[in-house]
Amino acid sequence: MELKQEPISTSVSQNLEKLLQYFSQNEYLVVRNITTNDGQSLASIIYLNILVDENILNQQIIRKMSEDLLYWKGPVDDAITGSLYSLGAVRLLPNLDAVVSMITDAGFVIFVEGRSESYGMMLPGYETRAIDEPKLEVNVRGPREGFTEDLQINLGMVYRRLKTSDLKSKSYIIGRRSQTKVSVLYLDTQVDHTVLEKLMSRLDAIDLNVLGDSAQIEEWIQDNTFSPFPQILNTERPDRIVTALNRGKIAIITDGTPIALIAPSSFFEMMHPSEDLYERFYFANFLRLIRLITLFTSLFGPSLYIALTTFHLEMVPTPLMMAFLSAKAGIPFPSFIEAFIMEVAFEVLREASLRLPRAVGQSVSIVGALIIGEAAVQSGIVSRPVVIVVAMTGIASFTIPSFSTAIALRMLRFPLMLLAASTGVFGLSLGLFAILLHLCSLRFCGVPFLEPVDSESLRNTFKKFILLPARYRSSSSYKRK
Numbered sequence: 393m394e395l396k397q398e399p400i401s402t403s404v405s406q407n408l409e410k411l412l413q414y415f416s417q418n419e420y421l422v423v424r425n426i427t428t429n430d431g432q433s434l435a436s437i438i439y440l441n442i443l444v445d446e447n448i449l450n451q452q453i454i455r456k457m458s459e460d461l462l463y464w465k466g467p468v469d470d471a472i473t474g475s476l477y478s479l480g481a482v483r484l485l486p487n488l489d490a491v492v493s494m495i496t497d498a499g500f501v502i503f504v505e506g507r508s509e510s511y512g513m514m515l516p517g518y519e520t521r522a523i524d525e526p527k528l529e530v531n532v533r534g535p536r537e538g539f540t541e542d543l544q545i546n547l548g549m550v551y552r553r554l555k556t557s558d559l560k561s562k563s564y565i566i567g568r569r570s571q572t573k574v575s576v577l578y579l580d581t582q583v584d585h586t587v588l589e590k591l592m593s594r595l596d597a598i599d600l601n602v603l604g605d606s607a608q609i610e611e612w613i614q615d616n617t618f619s620p621f622p623q624i625l626n627t628e629r630p631d632r633i634v635t636a637l638n639r640g641k642i643a644i645i646t647d648g649t650p651i652a653l654i655a656p657s658s659f660f661e662m663m664h665p666s667e668d669l670y671e672r673f674y675f676a677n678f679l680r681l682i683r684l685i686t687l688f689t690s691l692f693g694p695s696l697y698i699a700l701t702t703f704h705l706e707m708v709p710t711p712l713m714m715a716f717l718s719a720k721a722g723i724p725f726p727s728f729i730e731a732f733i734m735e736v737a738f739e740v741l742r743e744a745s746l747r748l749p750r751a752v753g754q755s756v757s758i759v760g761a762l763i764i765g766e767a768a769v770q771s772g773i774v775s776r777p778v779v780i781v782v783a784m785t786g787i788a789s790f791t792i793p794s795f796s797t798a799i800a801l802r803m804l805r806f807p808l809m810l811l812a813a814s815t816g817v818f819g820l821s822l823g824l825f826a827i828l829l830h831l832c833s834l835r836f837c838g839v840p841f842l843e844p845v846d847s848e849s850l851r852n853t854f855k856k857f858i859l860l861p862a863r864y865r866s867s868s869s870y871k872r873k
Contacts, residue, residue, distance in 0.1 A: 445517030543647035625657035703816030728813035
């Protein structure tokens, strides 16, 4: 049964009949009637007892309404509405569709006899997860608050950090059945309104039955769905949202998930964690250099080893070449098969460590890698240099701040290994060129994915890569005297 903008009747019994049909076979729907001494119905309270705090409803709201009715001399419906408005944030609900939304959003609704509108108030009584440290974005220095699954708590953490009237928000309801709340945040004087309008039009076009996570929104609004690289930054840190908003970005926070989205985002922003802003600038730049090195190590480590040992041994120093040849003596597989076996084993261990309980998962990943690597070498399946290269590649991938970006690099590692095994360094060059060409082609609402690379202003490009001291950053309000 659909209640699309259906008006509210002045008869309480008619409204209850329609709601009972809509919530048919729902054992948690509660209807409580307020009547006179002679049994005449004055009003009805409707709610879902699994969502509403019934203790507060009984002890504070219904009790107050009953006390007001005892001493009220005027019309009874005025006494009920007066009691409601004295309690706090009461919403006037114009139709039955709004009534259903209030009930399913952990609120209660009151129908008053003779009134063509109803009254609703939020009164959530379900448990929510407490604010905790982020699980994916761990930092040494800086705020340690992370988003939860409750939209109101998440919005409160952002508004508490940005005390300005410039902060604007727009709410969406996505999902025909789930009716999930989504909030879009931006700073009105900082955001690019052209990008904002395009983003909002894409949110309006989302057509889903159930919205379970912000990842579904990410797939709907991004330009290139089939790209392995994430074009929207996801985070569970409120401080990172605040920093992004101050730079003109748009934040999308979804009810029911601790992962928020930041758009538009660039590839380089995904390589720079929020912790860089809290460290001394020279140490932060040193870490950025380390991450750049580990980025190439994670992507090209095994494939470069395959290319050198298969096609270009003359490029390897003689002592190192002799060590490679002696280690490969007696190994029945070429370098590509060796690296492929170890990479697959490493990915299986990584996935197993994620799915198992945390204490057990860490033991499986560490002990499993040691046992499998040593057993593979002792049995003559792979050589020791391959184990070292794969281990270094895996460790390098852990330094990439964005989990989605790290997954994309891990996936691209396998086709690069195949290119290296077939054509050597030439194949690696083709693979690198194809990746760069693909990255240059990515856009989000017209904003390039490689946005900091500015051919017209090398100074602006330099500022994007190198973190300056706080007093020299454009986003800082500090003025040097």
